[in-house]
Amino acid sequence: MREQARFWRHPAVPDVDLLKARYVTHRFSRHAHEGYAIGVIVGGVEEFDHRGTLLRAGAGEVVLVNPETMHTGHAGTPDGWAYRMLYPSVATLAEVAAELGLPPATPYFPEQVVADRAVAALISRTHQAAERGDALAASTLTRELFAGLLTRHARPGGAAHRP
Structure with missing residues (x-):
């Protein structure tokens, strides 16, 4: 099975990067992102x-x-x-949180692996719209x-x- 990865900038939402990848032997060493890492496992199992x-995340689970x-x-x-990931900046999620009227603090996800079929499906649809370059659909879905x-x-x- 071949490893492959595609990393690109969101076509309509500034400060959001995307990754579509399949890994078999690749290992990510200890690292951190300035913003969030949000995704869905579309096949296999990732451990991190x-x-x-x-932690283990299997197909259909949200990371x-x-x-x-x-x-x-x-x-x-x-x-x-295999997974589809979005990497939004802190400012991007804080902006959405403010629009929703949530408390003015940096949003925090207490659980790193979540079984939520609706969100998993929405991540896939959002990612696919961005991959097609459909800016309007990708922006709305994001x-x-x-x-x-x-x-x-x-x-x-x-x-x-x-930390």
């Missing part, structure tokens, strides 16, 4: 160390990594894993996705939850 705990949080990533099965994630899975957190 998150603050000293080994939520907070900004500046050290983590790794590698295959959880011999067949590897805002809907971030609003759904913030209302369903985030808590106000800010610096208190950062």
Whole structure:
């Protein structure tokens, strides 16, 4: 099975990058992102160390990594894993949170692996619209996705939850 990855900038929402990848033997060493890492596993299993705990995310599960949080990533099965990821900036999610009237603090995701079929499907649709270059659909779906994630899975957190 071939490894492949495509990384690009969102066609309509500034400060959001996207990754579509399939990995079998590739291992991400310990690293952190300035913004969030939000995605869905579309095949296989990913394992990642998150603050000293080994987490597993399988097909259909949502992965939520907070900004500046050290983590790794590698295959959880011999067949590897495939996923679609969005990397929004802190400012982008804070803007959506403000539009929703949420408390004025940096949103924080307390759970890093979530079984939420509706959000997983929305991540896939959002990502596919961005991949097609459909700016209007991608923009609309991205805002809907971030609003759904913030209302369903985030808590106000800010610096208190950062390592």
